Amino acid sequence: MIRELLTKQNIEFAERAREVAERHIRPIAAQHDVEQTYPWSAQRAIKEAGLSGVWVPKEYGEKKWNTGGAVASYNTIFAVTQPGRGARGISAFVVEAGTAGYRVGKHEDKMGIRCVPVVEIHLEDCRVPKENLLGGTEGSGFKHAMMTLDLARPGVAAQALGLAQGALDLAIEYTGKRKQFGQSINSFQGIQWMLADMATHIEAARHLVYTAARAADARAKNVSKLSAMCKLFATDVAMMVTTNAVQLFGGYGYCKDFPIEKYMRDAKITQIYEGTNQIQRLVIARAILREAASSAE
Numbered sequence: 400m401i402r403e404l405l406t407k408q409n410i411e412f413a414e415r416a417r418e419v420a421e422r423h424i425r426p427i428a429a430q431h432d433v434e435q436t437y438p439w440s441a442q443r444a445i446k447e448a449g450l451s452g453v454w455v456p457k458e459y460g461e462k463k464w465n466t467g468g469a470v471a472s473y474n475t476i477f478a479v480t481q482p483g484r485g486a487r488g489i490s491a492f493v494v495e496a497g498t499a500g501y502r503v504g505k506h507e508d509k510m511g512i513r514c515v516p517v518v519e520i521h522l523e524d525c526r527v528p529k530e531n532l533l534g535g536t537e538g539s540g541f542k543h544a545m546m547t548l549d550l551a552r553p554g555v556a557a558q559a560l561g562l563a564q565g566a567l568d569l570a571i572e573y574t575g576k577r578k579q580f581g582q583s584i585n586s587f588q589g590i591q592w593m594l595a596d597m598a599t600h601i602e603a604a605r606h607l608v609y610t611a612a613r614a615a616d617a618r619a620k621n622v623s624k625l626s627a628m629c630k631l632f633a634t635d636v637a638m639m640v641t642t643n644a645v646q647l648f649g650g651y652g653y654c655k656d657f658p659i660e661k662y663m664r665d666a667k668i669t670q671i672y673e674g675t676n677q678i679q680r681l682v683i684a685r686a687i688l689r690e691a692a693s694s695a696e
């Protein structure tokens with residue numbers, strides 16, 4: 400990204416995030432991946448650095464976790480409260496962990512993001528006070544879910560972007576050191592072209608992610624379309640880049656001796672959660688067709 404295009408606050412956040420990642424996440428990532436244990440020390444460091452839930456407006460405080468169900472203090476639960484009204488019959492509630500009738504069930508055994516617990520949550524006769532109804536109005540849950548996705552999708556896209564950039568950095572380092580036929584493999588044109596394509600895709604993804612994030616901050620009208628576009632593009636780029644990075648490591652890319660295979664495993668989920676990339680295409684197509692129809696009126 401061209402640094403001059405960022406605000407002072409953007410740069411400050413990015414630098415703080417990099418510092419936390421280098422000091423508190425990179426050294427323990429492989430260990431937690433193997434053990435499938437939640438990295439509490441990393442979570443504390445992220446929180447202490449003020450990076451937890453940065454997109455949540457200040458007045459709502461503490462970060463809502465979804466995927467981290469087993470470690471969340473608060474959960475947003477969507478329930479049908481008015482059957483027969485379709486999407487308008489869904490309401491959203493804040494349910495605190497520990498509420499009677501709330502139980503964490505099976506922990507999924509996953510391909511990637513192995514240190515983040517993804518769990519079943521069981522609700523049996525779980526009663527919550529009516530103050531916990533989100534937005535204060537029954538039947539507005541679906542609307543809230545869609546609005547949440549508009550803000551959360553750039554977050555997943557940023558996750559994918561970081562994965563892609565990290566994988567490229569490792570690939571550049573490795574191809575500079577690895578020698579074949581008497582020279583570093585990054586002196587071969589075939590390797591240089593792969594690196595160039597990876598870097599170009601990452602840069603394009605970065606611009607789209609930043610644009611969508613700015614549109615979300617500005618509550619822009621077309622935020623749903625941009626959020627879906629950045630999620631779709633950045634996560635497809637992450638999958639392409641991490642797969643190519645594994646390729647550039649040759650046989651070692653396929654082994655756990657090097658961290659690169661983890662990037663590929665972690666990238667895959669970004670194409671699936673927060674709405675699969677097929678669903679992002681539906682959102683984008685509907686938005687552009689709607690725009691075309693309204694401009695034809």
Ligand SMILES: Cc1cc2nc3c(=O)[nH]c(=O)nc-3n(C[C@H](O)[C@H](O)[C@H](O)COP(=O)(O)OP(=O)(O)OC[C@H]3O[C@@H](n4cnc5c(N)ncnc54)[C@H](O)[C@@H]3O)c2cc1C
Nearest residue numbers: 464465466467509517668671672673674675676677678681
């Ligand atoms: C590790 C992990 C963490 C998760 N965390 C959360 C979470 O925190 N909160 C949460 O709510 N959910 C979470 N999910 C659920 C996730 O969002 C869903 O798995 C995902 O949206 C896909 O839904 P599905 O599994 O029902 O797939 P399906 O809907 O069964 O889709 C199967 C395939 O069909 C395609 N497909 C479906 N409908 C269409 C269509 N109309 N047009 C074209 N293709 C279509 C899909 O893209 C996919 O390729 C998580 C899932 C995983 C694996």
